[in-house]
Amino acid sequence: QKEVEQDPGPLSVPEGAIVSLNCTYSNSAFQYFMWYRQYSRKGPELLMYTYSSGNKEDGRFTAQVDKSSKYISLFIRDSQPSDSATYLCAMSAGFDAGGTSYGKLTFGQGTILTVHP
Amino acid sequence: EADIYQTPRYLVIGTGKKITLECSQTMGHDKMYWYQQDPGMELHLIHYSYGVNSTEKGDLSSESTVSRIRTEHFPLTLESARPSHTSQYLCASSDPRDPRAYEQYFGPGTRLTVT
Numbered sequence: 001q002k003e004v005e006q007d008p009g010p011l012s013v014p015e016g017a018i019v020s021l022n023c024t025y026s027n028s029a030f031q032y033f034m035w036y037r038q039y040s041r042k043g044p045e046l047l048m049y050t051y052s053s054g055n056k057e058d059g060r061f062t063a064q065v066d067k068s069s070k071y072i073s074l075f076i077r078d079s080q081p082s083d084s085a086t087y088l089c090a091m092s093a094g095f096d097a098g099g100t101s102y103g104k105l106t107f108g109q110g111t112i113l114t115v116h117p
Numbered sequence: 118e119a120d121i122y123q124t125p126r127y128l129v130i131g132t133g134k135k136i137t138l139e140c141s142q143t144m145g146h147d148k149m150y151w152y153q154q155d156p157g158m159e160l161h162l163i164h165y166s167y168g169v170n171s172t173e174k175g176d177l178s179s180e181s182t183v184s185r186i187r188t189e190h191f192p193l194t195l196e197s198a199r200p201s202h203t204s205q206y207l208c209a210s211s212d213p214r215d216p217r218a219y220e221q222y223f224g225p226g227t228r229l230t231v232t
Contacts, residue, residue, distance in 0.1 A: 008157050032219050043121075043207055043223030044160075088160070092219065104176075105221060109159040 003027050006089055006108025015117050019076040023089035023108045026070065030091040030106075033065050035074045038086045038110065047087070048074060079115045086110040120144050123208050123224035130198055131232055138193045138227045140208030147214075149191040150221065152207040153177060160207065166191060198231045205229070 006023045013019055021035075032051055036044035048063040050056045050072075056063045062075040072091075076083055089108040121142040130136055142149070147168040152160040152175075162175030166185040180202070181195050191210075195202055205228050209221040 002159075004159070006159075034219065041225070043209070043225050045223065046220045049217075049219060104162060104165070105160075107160040109157060 001026060003106050004089065004091060004108045007111055008109050010112040010114065012114045012116065013079055015079060015081060015115055017079050017115070019079050019083070019113060019115075021074040021076075021087050021089075021111050021113070023072050023091075024070055025072070025091055025106075027091070027093070027106070028067075028070070029093040031094060032092040033063070033072050034090040034092075034105070035061075035063060036088045036090055036107075038088060040085075044088055081115050081117055084114045086112050121208060121210055121222050121224040123206075123227050125227060126225060127228050127230075129230045129232060132197075132199055134198050136195050136198055136229070138206055138208075138229070140191045140193070140224060141189050142191075142210045142222070142224075143189060144210060144212065144222065145188060146210035146212045146222070147188065148211045149185065150209040150211075151175070151181075151183060151191070151193050152209065153179065154205045154207055154226070164193065198229075200231045203229060203231050 004025045035048040037047045038044040050063045050065045053065050053067045060077045064073045088110040090105040124139045149166045151164040154160045161177035163177050163179040164183040166172050172183050181193050183193050205226050207226045208224040211221045
């Protein structure tokens, strides 16, 4: 069983729609949760970061973490064609100096999102 | 925009050839990583480095090798390319001393095709 499961989609929505992207995970040691966005023929770039459980909002983007359910979500409000990309969730047990998990990220397989005008 | 570069961007090469994928960053980051990414699949860590003269194998077994003799440079080498090596290779770096130590900065990737 994979440590991180993400529905690969593809997901196609009209402009202005609310988009919900989700990941589930099995490793209870994960404390740091991220969403990366990857445009075609580009490397991933960090979009949102959350430590432990809770919500975080940044403009049209909201990240939610529910550690009790081992479930994280990314919501995109008022979606735009420029949001069309692959969204990857990523998680880590920690970033403290030392330790074998230091700085390592475990990624989901990514959800391909297309927002059409 | 991240200052991390990969060359070549695209490479088509025959079986048995030796290849080196280049990765350079100008941010002075100590930690660097190589990931393999296939369509519809998650990124798999194949190598990482804590700093100069430090290299470690990642979670996914790979026949490639890496070296880190300069902070800014982390090349990946395949001694004898095979069709099973066809994939996208992504290089990344991070700064463990930064408050945003969790953030990895990715290069644009090298898409390798072995015929």
